[in-house]
Amino acid sequence: MNSTNINDPVAVKAILDQLRASRLWRDTLNSSSSHISSEQHADVRESPSPSTLEDVQGESKAQSFDAAPPASVASLLSQLRSSPWTPIAVDTPPVSNAPTTHPLSQNIPRPKLQDPQPTQSEHRTPWPVAATPVQDVDIRSLSFQQALPHLTQLASDPQFLAAVSRLRQEQNELEQQLWEERQAIHKKHGEKVKVARTKATLIGAGLSKHEADMMNDAYRRDLQRFDKDRALLAWDALIQKQQATLESLGVPAMFATSSQANCQKQRRVVQVLEGL
Template sequence: MLVSFRLPLLNEEMDINDAAGIQALLEQLRSSQAWQEAVALPTAPNEPNIVPEPEESNSAPSASVAELLSQLRTEPDTSTLDRPSEPTPSLPKPTTPATPHLTPLTPTAPTADLSDLSRHLTFQQALPVIANLSGNPNLIQTLKSVRVLLTCLLELMFPSQMKDEQHALETRLMEERKAIVTKYEEKVKVAKTKASMIGSGMSKHEASMLSGAFHKELKSFDTERVLTAWDGLVSQQQDALSQLGIPIMFASTEPSHRESQQKVIQVLEGLL
């Protein structure tokens, strides 16, 4: 005999994975009147009078319970199934930054050489540059250790090596000049000896000839030997001062240039 009954929970959706909910539903089934009537029906004499388990019995009441349990399998939420799943936002793949193409810089030629610019400075324009250089202890130390002439009669400050070269040149030129004087002294001595041997003094003409030759050779030595060697040494010293960054200092034999250089040297001497 199939007994139909209705439980309030059957009209409600239930999650079949909810074990607590299913257990509560089974307890309600066992305590219902329909369940009690189904259990009270006579059974076969050979079968023990035990309450069949709902999931194992093949009787009609068991079938009703199984039918009730089948109703617990709720249909999946169509709203969830029909709704297209939102695509998982994918992180952008890390891109290797492109190496920028560097164009090699070609150094442009300066419009004017700095050393050339310093040559055209006036003495007034050179003063700020000298003031900046005065803070360089190496320059001051170098200037303290040198002494040389920019012109024939001007003493300048210069590196000690140049000072030694100047001293060596002065000594050599002095010895060469002294040799010329000694040569003519010997000539005068020989002339006087010859004159005394013949019982007469040196003639005025001979004395004038020896004196003229002597002064001519000395003048030639001073202009061609001494001044040329001295100018060469001064040019080397001018270049050395120019490399120290001192303005207006460059190799030149022009009187106006050397006059400006002399003023610069006087300022440098005031820093010492």
């Protein structure tokens, strides 16, 4: 065998090729194939899985060197030991107990979890919600312009027109009665003045200023008493009756009240009713 520089990887590779081609090498491999196979399976289970093709090739070469029988290459090894050479360090990947993760798995999108579809039993009909009753419009608070459409609608009802006609008749009768009672007071004081003048004429003296003032004061007091104690009370009672009746008939803005603003609006509504 020629002297070969052991540091030359090309020369070392040529020597290894010659060894593999020899008959002794093949016989040795066949005799120990079963032993090598079992050891390889054990090494595969204990060693970490290589992640690249270079690691696989490196491990295959290492296993081939370990499987070579020492007796067949004794002369070669003796020459290698006698030659000064530096062994080539082989980087062995550290053993890790962590599971090997394929680099492509990080780029594979994970399937999105879909929400479970409701079963047929979950499709339940919701309970019916009671409809909120629509509140009636407060016709008492309507303005005069807002009350006009309601008055137009009421004007088409014959019963409503008959009820308004009866109220109007009652008002006319009360006005006539109060006017007659007031006229009776006026007539009574007129007769008193006539009697006083007749007496003054009989005695040959005219009606004195004092007597005339006394009769005028009595006449004014009787009228004021009549207006306060009779006419106004009767008129207020009539107004309250009309307000209650018109409210029951559904006339807007009509209700029992003494407010000046409300009474003013009611008078405008009554004017419309008088024109029906």
